[in-house]
Amino acid sequence: MKQKQDRRTFLKGALTCAAASSTLIAAGCNNRKLEGGGEEMSARWNEYFKKNYRLMTPEEKEETVRRLEQLAKLDYDVDVNVETTPPKKNVLYGYAFNISRCEGYMDCVEACVKENNLDRKSKTQYVRIFEMENGQMDITTGNGKYFHEVPKEDHFYMGIQCFHCEQAPCVKACPTKATWKEPDGIVVVDYDWCIGCRYCMAACPYFGRRFNWHDPEVPKEEINENQHYLGNRMRKKGQMEKCTFCIQRTRNGKLPACADACPTGSRVFGNLLDPNSEIRFVLKNKKVFRMKEELGTDPKFWYFID
Amino acid sequence: MKYFKTGIPILLVLTGTMIVLSGCDGASGHQGVMETIKAANAPVEMIKATHEIPPEPLVRVSEEYQGGIFYTQARKDKMERFECSSCHTDDGATINDTREAVHGNIKLNHGAVTNPDACDTCHNMSDRNYLATEAVAKIDFDHSYQLCGTCHFRQKKDWVGGAHGKRIQNWAGKRAVLNCASCHSPHSPRFAKRWPATFSPPDDVLADKVEE
Numbered sequence: 001m002k003q004k005q006d007r008r009t010f011l012k013g014a015l016t017c018a019a020a021s022s023t024l025i026a027a028g029c030n031n032r033k034l035e036g037g038g039e040e041m042s043a044r045w046n047e048y049f050k051k052n053y054r055l056m057t058p059e060e061k062e063e064t065v066r067r068l069e070q071l072a073k074l075d076y077d078v079d080v081n082v083e084t085t086p087p088k089k090n091v092l093y094g095y096a097f098n099i100s101r102c103e104g105y106m107d108c109v110e111a112c113v114k115e116n117n118l119d120r121k122s123k124t125q126y127v128r129i130f131e132m133e134n135g136q137m138d139i140t141t142g143n144g145k146y147f148h149e150v151p152k153e154d155h156f157y158m159g160i161q162c163f164h165c166e167q168a169p170c171v172k173a174c175p176t177k178a179t180w181k182e183p184d185g186i187v188v189v190d191y192d193w194c195i196g197c198r199y200c201m202a203a204c205p206y207f208g209r210r211f212n213w214h215d216p217e218v219p220k221e222e223i224n225e226n227q228h229y230l231g232n233r234m235r236k237k238g239q240m241e242k243c244t245f246c247i248q249r250t251r252n253g254k255l256p257a258c259a260d261a262c263p264t265g266s267r268v269f270g271n272l273l274d275p276n277s278e279i280r281f282v283l284k285n286k287k288v289f290r291m292k293e294e295l296g297t298d299p300k301f302w303y304f305i306d
Numbered sequence: 307m308k309y310f311k312t313g314i315p316i317l318l319v320l321t322g323t324m325i326v327l328s329g330c331d332g333a334s335g336h337q338g339v340m341e342t343i344k345a346a347n348a349p350v351e352m353i354k355a356t357h358e359i360p361p362e363p364l365v366r367v368s369e370e371y372q373g374g375i376f377y378t379q380a381r382k383d384k385m386e387r388f389e390c391s392s393c394h395t396d397d398g399a400t401i402n403d404t405r406e407a408v409h410g411n412i413k414l415n416h417g418a419v420t421n422p423d424a425c426d427t428c429h430n431m432s433d434r435n436y437l438a439t440e441a442v443a444k445i446d447f448d449h450s451y452q453l454c455g456t457c458h459f460r461q462k463k464d465w466v467g468g469a470h471g472k473r474i475q476n477w478a479g480k481r482a483v484l485n486c487a488s489c490h491s492p493h494s495p496r497f498a499k500r501w502p503a504t505f506s507p508p509d510d511v512l513a514d515k516v517e518e
Contacts, residue, residue: 272342
C-alpha cells in the first residue's frame with residue numbers, strides 16, 4: 001500500500017536518520033571503553049567533541065595535547081610528549097631519491113616503523129621499496145616483497161611513500177576535511193576527524209595511504225614518545241594514516257627518519273625555497289623525474305640518477 | 307519533534323565546519339611547485355634546528371658549498387691506532403710478521419682489478435700520520451675527501467653540493483655531513499651484499515596474520 005508522505009514527515013525522518021547516524025559514527029569509530037573516574041570520563045568525552053585541528057586556538061591545541069598525553073598514560077602506560085609545532089616560515093619541504101644508489105637494504109623502512117609508531121600486528125609500512133629490473137621504469141613491474149640478499153645483480157631499487165603533492169588528490173577526495181596540505185607542504189591527517197571512508201586511499205595514485213583495520217599494536221617499550229599531533233601520535237581503529245615526512249622531526253630541523261637511517265645516502269631532504277639547499281642542488285644538477293607527473297598531482301618527491 | 311530539535315544544531319555545526327574548512331584550502335593557490343621553486347631565488351636566512359647535532363668532532367671542510375662553509379665528521383678520533391707514528395718509527399719492527407698481526411684484517415679491494423691500489427697509492431710512506439697523492443704530499447686524515455676527490459672527482463662535486471653522502475641528523479642549521487670514510491671503508495669502498503633490515507610481507511601472509 002502506498003502511503004503518501006508530506007514534506008514535514010519526510011524532513012523529520014531524514015533529520016532523525018542524520019542525527020542517529022552521526023551518533024553511531026562517533027560511537028562506532030572509537031571502540032575504547034567509556035568508563036573510569038570522572039576525570040578520565042571527562043577527558044574522553046572532550047576528545048570526542050573536540051574541534052578540527054585547523055580550527056583550534058593555540059589554547060585549545062595546548063589543552064588537547066595535554067589531554068592526549070593524559071590518555072596515552074592511561075591507555076598505553078607511557079609518558080608521551082605531543083607537540084603542535086607550527087610550520088617554519090620560508091620552508092617548503094622536498095625530497096629526492098637516488099635510484100642509482102639505493103641498494104634495497106630497507107633500513108629506511110625499519111626506522112620509519114619505529115619512529116612513527118606503526119602497527120606491528122599488520123606490519124604497516126609507509127615506505128615501500130621495489131626491486132626493479134635494470135631498464136624498467138614502470139613501478140608496477142617491480143617486486144615489493146623481495147626477501148633475499150641485496151643488491152641483486154641487474155636490478156635497481158625504487159622507494160615510494162607519500163609524495164606530498166601540491167595538488168593532492170587525497171585532500172580533494174576527503175569528505176570531512178580531515179586531511180589537508182600544511183603551509184610547509186606536508187600533507188597531514190587529523191586522525192580524529194577521519195571517518196575512515198578511505199576515499200583518499202582510492203584517490204591516491206601512489207599508494208601512499210594506510211588504513212587501520214584494528215587498533216594499532218606497538219609494544220610499550222618501543223613506543224616513540226616524541227610525538228606530534230599531526231604526526232606519529234597513537235592512531236585508532238578506523239583511521240587513515242600516512243607518511244608525514246616525520247613532521248615531529250622535520251619541524252624541529254631534523255631529517256626524516258628514513259633519510260637519517262639510509263646507509264647509502266640515497267635520500268636527500270631539504271627546503272625547496274632555499275636556493276642553497278641540497279635538494280635544490282639535486283634539482284639543478286641532476287637528471288630528475290617525478291612519478292606519474294602527467295597526472296598533474298605536482299608531487300614534491302623527485303627521483304634522480306647519478 | 308525531539309529529534310528534530312537536536313538534529314538541526316548538529317547539522318548546522320557540521321555544515322558550518324565544512325564551510326570554514328573549505329575557506330582554509332583556498333589560500334594555497336594554484337601555482338605549481340616548479341614555479342614556486344624557480345621564483346625562490348633569494349638566499350633565505352639560515353633556519354635554526356631545535357636539536358643540535360650530537361656532539362662529536364667536526365672539521366671545517368677546506369672548500370665551500372653553494373651555501374658557504376660546511377663541516378664534516380672528523381676521522382682521526384675514530385681510527386683505532388692513530389697516531390700511526392707511534393709504531394711506524396725509524397726503528398725496525400721487533401717481532402716477525404708485524405704487518406700480518408697488526409694490519410692483517412685489511413683486505414684491499416680498491417681500484418681496478420688489473421691495476422689495484424697499493425698502500426702507497428693513498429698513504430704517505432715517509433710520514434705515516436698523513437695521506438698523500440701524487441699531486442699533494444700531505445693530506446690530513448680528517449680531510450681525506452681531498453684525497454678521494456682526486457680520482458672520484460664527480461662524487462666529490464656531488465658531495466660538496468649535497469647530491470652524494472648525507473647530512474648528520476639535521477636538514478636545518480649548520481651544515482655538517484658525513485665524510486667519505488664514514489660510509490665507505492677506504493680499503494674496500496663498495497657496499498657489501500647483505501640481508502635487508504626488514505621486509506614487506508606478501509599479502510597472503512599478512513592476511514593470515516591479521517585474522518589471528
